Amino acid sequence: MKIIVIGYGRVGSQFVRKVDTAVHQVVVIDKERSVLERTEPPRGVKFLYGNAIDEDLLREAGAETADVMLALTREENTNLMIAQIARVVFNVPKVIAIVYDPQRESYFHQAGIETLAITVAGADLLTARLTGAAATLSESAEAWGAGATAISQMPLRPLEAHDGSFYVLIVGGGLVGYYLARALLRLGHEVTIIEKDSAMYDVVSQQVDCPVVLGDGSATAVLERAGASRANLLCAVTNHDQDNLIACQMAKFWFGVPKTIARVKNPKNEMVMRRLGVDTTVSSTAIITGVIQNELPATPVLTLANLASCAANIMQFRLDSQSAAIGKQASMVGLPSQCKIIGIIRCGEALTSLDSTMFETGDTVLAFVPEVQEAAVREILLGIKATVGEFERALKR
Numbered sequence: 589m590k591i592i593v594i595g596y597g598r599v600g601s602q603f604v605r606k607v608d609t610a611v612h613q614v615v616v617i618d619k620e621r622s623v624l625e626r627t628e629p630p631r632g633v634k635f636l637y638g639n640a641i642d643e644d645l646l647r648e649a650g651a652e653t654a655d656v657m658l659a660l661t662r663e664e665n666t667n668l669m670i671a672q673i674a675r676v677v678f679n680v681p682k683v684i685a686i687v688y689d690p691q692r693e694s695y696f697h698q699a700g701i702e703t704l705a706i707t708v709a710g711a712d713l714l715t716a717r718l719t720g721a722a723a724t725l726s727e728s729a730e731a732w733g734a735g736a737t738a739i740s741q742m743p744l745r746p747l748e749a750h751d752g753s754f755y756v757l758i759v760g761g762g763l764v765g766y767y768l769a770r771a772l773l774r775l776g777h778e779v780t781i782i783e784k785d786s787a788m789y790d791v792v793s794q795q796v797d798c799p800v801v802l803g804d805g806s807a808t809a810v811l812e813r814a815g816a817s818r819a820n821l822l823c824a825v826t827n828h829d830q831d832n833l834i835a836c837q838m839a840k841f842w843f844g845v846p847k848t849i850a851r852v853k854n855p856k857n858e859m860v861m862r863r864l865g866v867d868t869t870v871s872s873t874a875i876i877t878g879v880i881q882n883e884l885p886a887t888p889v890l891t892l893a894n895l896a897s898c899a900a901n902i903m904q905f906r907l908d909s910q911s912a913a914i915g916k917q918a919s920m921v922g923l924p925s926q927c928k929i930i931g932i933i934r935c936g937e938a939l940t941s942l943d944s945t946m947f948e949t950g951d952t953v954l955a956f957v958p959e960v961q962e963a964a965v966r967e968i969l970l971g972i973k974a975t976v977g978e979f980e981r982a983l984k985r
Contacts, residue, residue: 590612590615593660605630617635643677665834668692672833689807759782759832761792782804805826850866852871888911904954928956
Protein backbone atom coordinates (compact mmCIF):
# COMPACT_ATOMS: atom_id res chain seq x y z
CA MET A 589 0.00 0.00 0.00
CA LYS A 590 0.96 3.63 -0.47
CA ILE A 591 0.46 5.37 2.89
CA ILE A 592 0.70 9.12 3.55
CA VAL A 593 1.15 10.06 7.20
CA ILE A 594 0.39 13.65 8.22
CA GLY A 595 2.10 14.52 11.49
CA TYR A 596 5.26 12.93 12.84
CA GLY A 597 4.52 13.32 16.52
CA ARG A 598 4.19 10.53 19.04
CA VAL A 599 1.53 8.53 17.18
CA GLY A 600 2.81 9.22 13.67
CA SER A 601 6.43 8.37 14.45
CA GLN A 602 5.50 5.19 16.31
CA PHE A 603 3.21 4.07 13.50
CA VAL A 604 5.96 4.61 10.91
CA ARG A 605 8.35 2.50 12.98
CA LYS A 606 5.79 -0.29 13.35
CA VAL A 607 4.67 -0.49 9.72
CA ASP A 608 6.71 -2.65 7.34
CA THR A 609 8.33 -0.03 5.07
CA ALA A 610 9.83 -2.78 2.93
CA VAL A 611 6.30 -3.80 1.93
CA HIS A 612 4.47 -0.47 2.06
CA GLN A 613 5.46 2.86 0.49
CA VAL A 614 5.33 5.49 3.25
CA VAL A 615 5.45 9.30 2.89
CA VAL A 616 5.46 11.56 5.98
CA ILE A 617 4.48 15.24 6.03
CA ASP A 618 5.04 17.55 9.01
CA LYS A 619 5.08 21.35 9.16
CA GLU A 620 7.84 21.42 11.80
CA ARG A 621 11.19 20.76 10.17
CA SER A 622 12.79 20.06 13.56
CA VAL A 623 10.38 17.17 14.13
CA LEU A 624 11.53 15.48 10.94
CA GLU A 625 15.22 16.04 11.71
CA ARG A 626 15.45 15.05 15.35
CA THR A 627 15.32 11.28 14.84
CA GLU A 628 16.84 8.87 12.35
CA PRO A 629 14.03 7.98 9.92
CA PRO A 630 13.31 4.37 9.02
CA ARG A 631 14.83 3.26 5.75
CA GLY A 632 12.67 3.86 2.68
CA VAL A 633 10.43 6.53 4.23
CA LYS A 634 10.09 9.81 2.30
CA PHE A 635 9.78 13.00 4.38
CA LEU A 636 8.25 16.29 3.21
CA TYR A 637 8.15 19.57 5.11
CA GLY A 638 5.11 21.87 4.95
CA ASN A 639 1.44 22.41 5.73
CA ALA A 640 -0.54 19.43 4.44
CA ILE A 641 -3.68 21.53 3.99
CA ASP A 642 -1.99 22.68 0.78
CA GLU A 643 -3.28 20.57 -2.13
CA ASP A 644 -0.02 21.02 -4.06
CA LEU A 645 1.99 19.52 -1.20
CA LEU A 646 -0.39 16.56 -0.95
CA ARG A 647 -0.10 16.09 -4.70
CA GLU A 648 3.70 16.13 -4.39
CA ALA A 649 3.38 13.45 -1.71
CA GLY A 650 1.44 11.30 -4.15
CA ALA A 651 -2.11 11.72 -2.82
CA GLU A 652 -3.58 11.03 -6.25
CA THR A 653 -2.38 7.41 -6.06
CA ALA A 654 -2.42 6.90 -2.28
CA ASP A 655 -4.24 3.96 -0.74
CA VAL A 656 -4.30 5.38 2.80
CA MET A 657 -4.14 8.87 4.32
CA LEU A 658 -3.57 9.20 8.08
CA ALA A 659 -4.13 12.68 9.58
CA LEU A 660 -2.36 12.44 12.94
CA THR A 661 -1.46 16.00 13.96
CA ARG A 662 -2.25 17.47 17.37
CA GLU A 663 -4.74 19.89 15.78
CA GLU A 664 -8.12 18.23 15.33
CA ASN A 665 -9.47 20.71 12.78
CA THR A 666 -6.32 20.35 10.71
CA ASN A 667 -6.81 16.58 10.70
CA LEU A 668 -10.43 16.87 9.65
CA MET A 669 -9.75 19.33 6.83
CA ILE A 670 -6.87 17.25 5.46
CA ALA A 671 -9.02 14.12 5.65
CA GLN A 672 -11.80 15.79 3.68
CA ILE A 673 -9.38 17.05 1.02
CA ALA A 674 -8.06 13.49 0.74
CA ARG A 675 -11.55 12.11 0.15
CA VAL A 676 -13.10 14.87 -1.98
CA VAL A 677 -10.14 16.08 -4.07
CA PHE A 678 -7.94 12.98 -4.30
CA ASN A 679 -10.45 10.14 -3.73
CA VAL A 680 -8.13 8.34 -1.31
CA PRO A 681 -9.88 5.02 -0.52
CA LYS A 682 -9.09 4.90 3.21
CA VAL A 683 -8.79 8.00 5.38
CA ILE A 684 -8.33 8.04 9.15
CA ALA A 685 -8.15 11.20 11.28
CA ILE A 686 -7.47 11.80 14.98
CA VAL A 687 -10.37 13.57 16.73
CA TYR A 688 -11.00 14.63 20.29
CA ASP A 689 -14.68 15.69 20.20
CA PRO A 690 -16.84 12.56 19.71
CA GLN A 691 -19.90 14.66 18.84
CA ARG A 692 -18.31 15.51 15.50
CA GLU A 693 -17.76 11.92 14.45
CA SER A 694 -21.08 11.14 12.80
CA TYR A 695 -20.74 13.87 10.18
CA PHE A 696 -17.27 12.75 9.17
CA HIS A 697 -18.20 9.06 9.17
CA GLN A 698 -20.92 9.94 6.70
CA ALA A 699 -18.25 11.58 4.52
CA GLY A 700 -16.27 8.34 4.47
CA ILE A 701 -13.68 9.37 7.05
CA GLU A 702 -12.79 7.04 9.91
CA THR A 703 -12.00 8.73 13.21
CA LEU A 704 -9.67 7.57 15.92
CA ALA A 705 -9.69 8.60 19.58
CA ILE A 706 -6.03 8.33 20.51
CA THR A 707 -4.94 6.33 23.54
CA VAL A 708 -1.53 5.07 24.62
CA ALA A 709 -1.99 2.20 22.17
CA GLY A 710 -2.99 4.48 19.28
CA ALA A 711 -0.16 3.47 16.95
CA ASP A 712 -0.84 -0.23 17.56
CA LEU A 713 -4.52 0.30 16.80
CA LEU A 714 -3.70 2.12 13.57
CA THR A 715 -1.42 -0.68 12.45
CA ALA A 716 -4.07 -3.26 13.30
CA ARG A 717 -6.72 -1.42 11.32
CA LEU A 718 -4.60 -1.26 8.21
CA THR A 719 -3.70 -4.95 8.40
CA GLY A 720 -7.28 -6.00 8.99
CA ALA A 721 -6.73 -7.15 12.58
CA ALA A 722 -9.27 -4.70 13.94
CA ALA A 723 -12.74 -3.64 12.91
CA THR A 724 -12.96 -0.69 10.53
CA LEU A 725 -15.14 1.24 12.93
CA SER A 726 -15.82 0.70 16.58
CA GLU A 727 -19.34 -0.01 17.80
CA SER A 728 -19.54 3.47 19.24
CA ALA A 729 -18.57 4.97 15.90
CA GLU A 730 -21.28 2.94 14.19
CA ALA A 731 -23.77 4.25 16.72
CA TRP A 732 -22.73 7.81 15.90
CA GLY A 733 -22.97 7.05 12.19
CA ALA A 734 -26.56 5.90 12.59
CA GLY A 735 -27.53 9.44 13.51
CA ALA A 736 -25.76 11.05 10.58
CA THR A 737 -28.71 10.83 8.20
CA ALA A 738 -30.96 12.68 10.63
CA ILE A 739 -28.37 15.44 10.99
CA SER A 740 -27.89 15.85 7.25
CA GLN A 741 -31.66 16.07 6.74
CA MET A 742 -32.10 18.76 9.40
CA PRO A 743 -34.34 21.50 7.92
CA LEU A 744 -32.66 24.87 7.55
CA ARG A 745 -34.34 27.86 9.14
CA PRO A 746 -35.33 30.94 7.15
CA LEU A 747 -32.30 33.14 6.66
CA GLU A 748 -34.02 36.39 7.61
CA ALA A 749 -36.24 37.20 10.60
CA HIS A 750 -39.67 38.82 10.18
CA ASP A 751 -38.30 42.25 11.09
CA GLY A 752 -35.45 41.97 8.59
CA SER A 753 -32.79 41.35 11.22
CA PHE A 754 -30.41 38.43 11.62
CA TYR A 755 -28.85 36.59 14.51
CA VAL A 756 -25.22 36.30 13.51
CA LEU A 757 -22.53 34.19 15.16
CA ILE A 758 -18.98 35.41 14.57
CA VAL A 759 -16.23 32.86 15.21
CA GLY A 760 -13.01 34.75 15.86
CA GLY A 761 -12.71 37.91 17.94
CA GLY A 762 -9.65 39.41 16.27
CA LEU A 763 -9.67 42.65 14.29
CA VAL A 764 -11.84 41.21 11.51
CA GLY A 765 -14.40 39.82 13.94
CA TYR A 766 -14.33 43.00 16.04
CA TYR A 767 -15.07 45.38 13.15
CA LEU A 768 -17.57 42.98 11.60
CA ALA A 769 -19.50 42.79 14.87
CA ARG A 770 -19.57 46.58 15.22
CA ALA A 771 -20.84 46.99 11.66
CA LEU A 772 -23.59 44.39 12.11
CA LEU A 773 -24.69 45.90 15.43
CA ARG A 774 -25.00 49.33 13.79
CA LEU A 775 -27.28 47.74 11.17
CA GLY A 776 -29.57 46.44 13.92
CA HIS A 777 -28.60 42.77 13.88
CA GLU A 778 -28.11 40.56 16.94
CA VAL A 779 -24.52 39.37 17.26
CA THR A 780 -22.55 36.94 19.41
CA ILE A 781 -18.77 36.52 19.15
CA ILE A 782 -16.96 33.26 19.94
CA GLU A 783 -13.27 33.57 20.82
CA LYS A 784 -11.06 30.77 22.17
CA ASP A 785 -8.04 32.84 23.26
CA SER A 786 -8.62 34.02 26.83
CA ALA A 787 -6.53 37.19 26.46
CA MET A 788 -8.36 38.19 23.27
CA TYR A 789 -11.68 37.29 24.93
CA ASP A 790 -10.95 39.70 27.79
CA VAL A 791 -10.25 42.53 25.33
CA VAL A 792 -13.17 41.93 22.98
CA SER A 793 -15.74 41.45 25.73
CA GLN A 794 -14.85 44.93 27.04
CA GLN A 795 -14.88 46.59 23.61
CA VAL A 796 -18.02 45.29 21.90
CA ASP A 797 -21.59 45.69 23.13
CA CYS A 798 -22.67 42.10 22.46
CA PRO A 799 -22.26 38.68 24.13
CA VAL A 800 -18.81 37.13 23.81
CA VAL A 801 -18.41 33.39 24.44
CA LEU A 802 -15.06 31.91 25.46
CA GLY A 803 -14.34 28.67 23.63
CA ASP A 804 -13.59 26.89 20.37
CA GLY A 805 -16.09 28.03 17.76
CA SER A 806 -15.88 24.71 15.94
CA ALA A 807 -16.88 22.67 19.03
CA THR A 808 -20.53 21.67 19.15
CA ALA A 809 -20.87 22.37 22.88
CA VAL A 810 -19.56 25.93 22.44
CA LEU A 811 -21.79 26.56 19.42
CA GLU A 812 -24.78 25.33 21.41
CA ARG A 813 -23.89 27.65 24.30
CA ALA A 814 -23.69 30.56 21.85
CA GLY A 815 -27.19 29.86 20.54
CA ALA A 816 -26.34 28.30 17.16
CA SER A 817 -29.71 26.53 17.15
CA ARG A 818 -31.43 29.86 16.41
CA ALA A 819 -28.68 31.60 14.38
CA ASN A 820 -29.41 32.77 10.83
CA LEU A 821 -25.80 33.19 9.82
CA LEU A 822 -22.34 32.09 10.97
CA CYS A 823 -19.20 33.98 9.93
CA ALA A 824 -15.93 32.20 10.71
CA VAL A 825 -13.11 34.76 10.51
CA THR A 826 -10.23 33.26 12.50
CA ASN A 827 -6.67 33.22 11.15
CA HIS A 828 -6.84 29.48 10.43
CA ASP A 829 -8.64 28.08 7.38
CA GLN A 830 -9.15 24.69 9.02
CA ASP A 831 -10.88 26.23 12.07
CA ASN A 832 -13.13 28.32 9.82
CA LEU A 833 -14.07 25.30 7.70
CA ILE A 834 -14.99 23.02 10.61
CA ALA A 835 -16.93 25.81 12.39
CA CYS A 836 -19.04 26.33 9.26
CA GLN A 837 -19.62 22.60 8.81
CA MET A 838 -20.66 22.06 12.43
CA ALA A 839 -22.98 25.08 12.34
CA LYS A 840 -24.72 23.90 9.18
CA PHE A 841 -24.94 20.17 9.77
CA TRP A 842 -25.47 20.08 13.54
CA PHE A 843 -27.57 23.19 14.08
CA GLY A 844 -29.16 23.86 10.69
CA VAL A 845 -27.67 27.34 10.30
CA PRO A 846 -28.85 28.34 6.81
CA LYS A 847 -25.87 30.45 5.72
CA THR A 848 -22.16 30.18 6.47
CA ILE A 849 -19.30 32.46 5.45
CA ALA A 850 -15.63 31.62 5.92
CA ARG A 851 -12.56 33.82 5.78
CA VAL A 852 -9.84 32.08 3.73
CA LYS A 853 -6.18 33.00 4.13
CA ASN A 854 -4.88 30.69 1.39
CA PRO A 855 -6.81 31.37 -1.86
CA LYS A 856 -6.11 27.81 -3.00
CA ASN A 857 -8.44 26.59 -0.22
CA GLU A 858 -11.47 28.52 -1.48
CA MET A 859 -12.66 25.94 -3.99
CA VAL A 860 -12.31 22.94 -1.70
CA MET A 861 -14.01 24.75 1.19
CA ARG A 862 -17.01 25.51 -1.00
CA ARG A 863 -17.07 21.87 -2.13
CA LEU A 864 -17.10 20.88 1.53
CA GLY A 865 -20.24 22.88 2.28
CA VAL A 866 -19.23 26.47 3.06
CA ASP A 867 -21.72 28.78 1.33
CA THR A 868 -19.43 31.76 0.78
CA THR A 869 -15.67 32.21 1.08
CA VAL A 870 -13.82 35.50 1.34
CA SER A 871 -10.10 35.70 0.57
CA SER A 872 -8.43 39.06 1.10
CA THR A 873 -5.44 37.81 -0.88
CA ALA A 874 -7.62 36.97 -3.88
CA ILE A 875 -9.47 40.29 -3.60
CA ILE A 876 -6.26 42.33 -3.53
CA THR A 877 -4.77 40.28 -6.36
CA GLY A 878 -7.87 40.93 -8.45
CA VAL A 879 -7.70 44.67 -7.79
CA ILE A 880 -4.02 44.75 -8.80
CA GLN A 881 -4.73 42.78 -11.98
CA ASN A 882 -7.55 45.12 -12.93
CA GLU A 883 -5.25 48.11 -12.49
CA LEU A 884 -2.59 46.69 -14.83
CA PRO A 885 -3.62 47.36 -18.46
CA ALA A 886 -1.09 44.90 -19.83
CA THR A 887 -2.54 41.97 -17.88
CA PRO A 888 -3.82 39.43 -20.47
CA VAL A 889 -6.35 37.79 -18.12
CA LEU A 890 -8.87 39.51 -15.84
CA THR A 891 -11.61 38.08 -13.63
CA LEU A 892 -14.66 40.28 -14.16
CA ALA A 893 -17.07 38.45 -11.85
CA ASN A 894 -16.81 35.59 -9.38
CA LEU A 895 -19.81 33.25 -9.35
CA ALA A 896 -19.21 31.58 -6.00
CA SER A 897 -22.45 29.58 -6.08
CA CYS A 898 -21.22 27.52 -9.06
CA ALA A 899 -17.45 27.88 -8.58
CA ALA A 900 -16.98 29.73 -11.87
CA ASN A 901 -15.88 33.13 -13.15
CA ILE A 902 -16.68 35.51 -15.97
CA MET A 903 -13.22 36.15 -17.41
CA GLN A 904 -11.61 38.44 -19.95
CA PHE A 905 -8.72 37.33 -22.17
CA ARG A 906 -6.73 39.84 -24.27
CA LEU A 907 -5.21 38.29 -27.38
CA ASP A 908 -1.88 39.55 -28.71
CA SER A 909 0.17 38.44 -31.69
CA GLN A 910 1.64 35.54 -29.68
CA SER A 911 -1.70 34.18 -28.45
CA ALA A 912 -2.38 30.55 -29.33
CA ALA A 913 -5.93 31.23 -30.60
CA ILE A 914 -5.02 33.79 -33.29
CA GLY A 915 -6.31 32.67 -36.70
CA LYS A 916 -8.60 30.03 -35.25
CA GLN A 917 -12.39 29.99 -35.51
CA ALA A 918 -14.08 30.84 -32.21
CA SER A 919 -16.57 27.97 -32.39
CA MET A 920 -13.80 25.46 -33.16
CA VAL A 921 -11.09 26.49 -30.72
CA GLY A 922 -11.70 23.46 -28.48
CA LEU A 923 -12.53 24.89 -25.06
CA PRO A 924 -13.50 22.42 -22.28
CA SER A 925 -17.14 21.38 -22.45
CA GLN A 926 -18.37 23.49 -19.52
CA CYS A 927 -16.73 26.69 -20.79
CA LYS A 928 -18.57 29.15 -22.99
CA ILE A 929 -17.37 32.16 -24.99
CA ILE A 930 -19.86 34.95 -24.31
CA GLY A 931 -18.57 37.50 -26.78
CA ILE A 932 -15.60 39.15 -28.48
CA ILE A 933 -14.79 42.84 -28.26
CA ARG A 934 -12.99 44.07 -31.39
CA CYS A 935 -12.16 47.72 -32.09
CA GLY A 936 -14.75 48.84 -29.54
CA GLU A 937 -17.52 46.71 -31.05
CA ALA A 938 -19.08 43.68 -29.31
CA LEU A 939 -19.33 40.57 -31.49
CA THR A 940 -21.81 37.97 -30.27
CA SER A 941 -22.29 35.89 -33.42
CA LEU A 942 -19.31 33.58 -33.04
CA ASP A 943 -19.96 30.65 -35.37
CA SER A 944 -17.64 31.85 -38.13
CA THR A 945 -15.64 34.55 -36.30
CA MET A 946 -11.86 34.14 -36.48
CA PHE A 947 -9.75 35.35 -33.54
CA GLU A 948 -7.56 38.34 -34.38
CA THR A 949 -4.73 40.18 -32.65
CA GLY A 950 -6.19 42.76 -30.25
CA ASP A 951 -9.43 40.86 -29.59
CA THR A 952 -10.78 40.78 -26.06
CA VAL A 953 -12.55 37.49 -25.36
CA LEU A 954 -15.24 37.25 -22.67
CA ALA A 955 -15.92 33.75 -21.38
CA PHE A 956 -17.71 31.77 -18.69
CA VAL A 957 -15.03 29.57 -17.10
CA PRO A 958 -15.36 27.08 -14.19
CA GLU A 959 -12.48 27.61 -11.77
CA VAL A 960 -11.11 24.11 -12.31
CA GLN A 961 -10.71 24.82 -16.03
CA GLU A 962 -9.04 28.25 -15.88
CA ALA A 963 -5.56 26.86 -16.56
CA ALA A 964 -6.79 24.92 -19.61
CA VAL A 965 -8.56 27.96 -21.07
CA ARG A 966 -5.48 30.15 -20.56
CA GLU A 967 -3.38 27.65 -22.46
CA ILE A 968 -5.89 27.24 -25.32
CA LEU A 969 -6.47 30.97 -25.86
CA LEU A 970 -3.14 32.48 -24.86
CA GLY A 971 -0.64 29.63 -24.76
CA ILE A 972 0.12 30.43 -21.10
CA LYS A 973 1.01 27.30 -19.12
CA ALA A 974 2.29 28.84 -15.87
CA THR A 975 0.44 27.61 -12.78
CA VAL A 976 -0.10 29.27 -9.43
CA GLY A 977 2.47 26.93 -7.93
CA GLU A 978 5.06 27.95 -10.55
CA PHE A 979 4.31 31.61 -9.92
CA GLU A 980 4.78 31.14 -6.18
CA ARG A 981 8.06 29.31 -6.69
CA ALA A 982 9.27 32.12 -8.96
CA LEU A 983 8.59 34.65 -6.22
CA LYS A 984 10.75 32.67 -3.77
CA ARG A 985 13.80 32.65 -6.05
